[in-house]
Amino acid sequence: MPKQFQQIGDLAVLHRTVRVFLDHPQIDKVHIVIGPDHGAVCSEILRSLDVQPFIIGSVTRQRSVHNGLQAIRELQPRNVLIHDGARPFVSADLISKVIDALEHNDAAIPAMRIAETVKLVHDGRVADTIDRTALWTAQTPQGFRFEAILDVHQKTTTSGRNDFTDDASMAEWAGLSVMVVDGERTNVKLTTAEDLADADRRLRMESWLAQGDIRVGQGFDVHQFGAGNHVTLCGVRIPHDSGLVGHSDADVALHALTDAIFGALGEGDIGVHFPPSDPQWKGASSALFLQAAAGKVAERGGVIAHCDITMVAEAPRIKPYVHAMKERLGELLGLTHDRLAIKATTNEEMGFIGRREGMVAYATATLRLPFR
Template sequence: MEQVRSGTIGIVVVAAGRGERAGASLEGPKQYRRIGGRAVIWHTLKPFLDWPKSGPIVLVIHPDDRALLNDATADVPRRENLIVVTGGATRQASVLNGLRALQGRDVGHVMIQDGVRPFVDAALLERIATELSSGKSAVLPAVPVSDTIKRGDASGVVMGTVPRKDLFAAQTPQSFHYETILFAHERAAEEQAADFTDDASIAEWAGIPVHLVEGSIDNVKLTVQRDIAMADEKLRGSALPDVRTGNGYDVHQLEAGDGVTLCGIFIPHDQKLKGHSDADVALHALTDALLATCGAGDIGDHFPPSDMQWKGAPSRIFLEHAARIAREAGGTIMNADISLIAEAPKIGPHRQAMREKLAEILGISLDRCSVKATTNETIGFVGRREGIAAIATATVVFRGNA
């Protein structure tokens, strides 16, 4: 057995192909098609970015795909750690470019992954890493062939049945001692050897023993359009719904005046609410609730009362701003619910107008907007008519997995 080699495990993800068999799409080559709300390449990269044993990660792309890549990986974790290089005319040339990008980076082993295998899991990576750490120079994840294999001639006539006992379907990441596979690739390029379909074939050609490790039946390669559609169905069927609920609370003091503004509706009254803006306690609470659904702080962070531009401002500005933040984060506002706590004025006669105003500001249907009111039974500052309080709840559904 060879000695265990030092250095990290480098990753090369090959995503420079055009994928003609998947058909044309406005989204671009198949590695940029959307499955489960995100690009295939996003799903391929994430397990390696999450795996604690990953060293430097090289992504090999087509020179025309920079914009597609930037869009596809905008929110991928640790995106700044990716090393992006362009590929060559063949997969073999693209892998060699990726391997060369790891030179000088203290890499002991390397995993070479197809960019369109989005379902690799940490358990498979650990099995491969164990084999590499035992001293093996080449490790190939594979699954036994389960279908009956027939051999046919050019006219489509079956010539015989191939025994499947010792047959395996190769997967990626195919993994190697780094210097060993780099040397084999360099030699194959220099000698203009046959265009190999995978890296294990180059290792075999170079006389490097390739050891099988248990693959994963889920670790499929997306080749044709139906593969992509099935992957999308799988992810959408298994994804947890990303439904978030935010709460908000606000209170404003009452003072002598001619009316109060609640939920954007002015109600004549012998008092008014004291505040820097129009003091719409209901919209302030709902603004906080919406901001909470995407971790965007509170109303004071965005509209500090020390800023004079907001003096007397209508509070719908604040709510529209919070709704825009939620939508830009990928959210769809599903519901807004406000409870007003006040002894006076009476809210009932104005409830419908308030709901309509909320629907208008948020751009959602009326049945998704609720306004309720109660008194404080003459108890506390609300009961003494010293102020009005509001409690708000917002529900937002976000795209992607939770």
């Protein structure tokens, strides 16, 4: 899988890159040049974004860019920015600086001064130390007057030159003046597997820091047994010689967990949001209550990090259904099994639980919320 299609954080590299340009107020249209076999994967990755029809590239970057320029010529753009799909951390500010520089220049690129000492090396040995004073490393997006860069590409094609590593070097070869604006150290091109791993760690760390308000909520619920032939626990139907009595489906485990989530949010309990006096909740699936609580977390820009449920009953046996319960909770909350704990124990035949008159569930929910 090419690097631009790899996922970092929760999105593909290319999706992140394209979205920055789509969101920029000075960008009118975004066109993507792709390989001949990449149409399906690009369509999937970018399905939620308003991009133009894909342009098929060629065997080299230089020829692919030429194809892209030819394809948009009929739009008669004044300026064009050419950007690497594998630079997802380009900022809106950097894009603006390049665009602004085109007001009085035919070409403009972001670049960084070289801070390290530069060595000329032959056969593994230092041959010389290069004066780094005037040395810069080029980045993208590189901006051009459209007609000027298209003319440059056509000239290089005619002359048989296909060894340019970026569009600015082609512009220099053709005699255009290329303006430099200060680039950004974060505007890195993801090239290796290590680059992708570093980018993924960076995004996850930023996400964790942004959601650094960690909350833990506690929930408790109890229901008595009554007539019936099954109980519903964590959304899973379990055969039993009795049912649980309640206004809804009496899913004691989901009720406790819902209360834990509402508690972590400081939003009261399940009865506040779904009062048993309201007839619309009679016989309702407790999954609705849990999803409503999870929706409150999402509205606050948070995530549910972990859920822990303990059920206490002499019967039915819970352990054979734990996997199915985790599957159902995972569907409802979007969590993997390692973020869900479901346990069960008896009350050693003591009290109302020991007499099999009812069962209890305890739950904790750990949330990550943005600081407010």
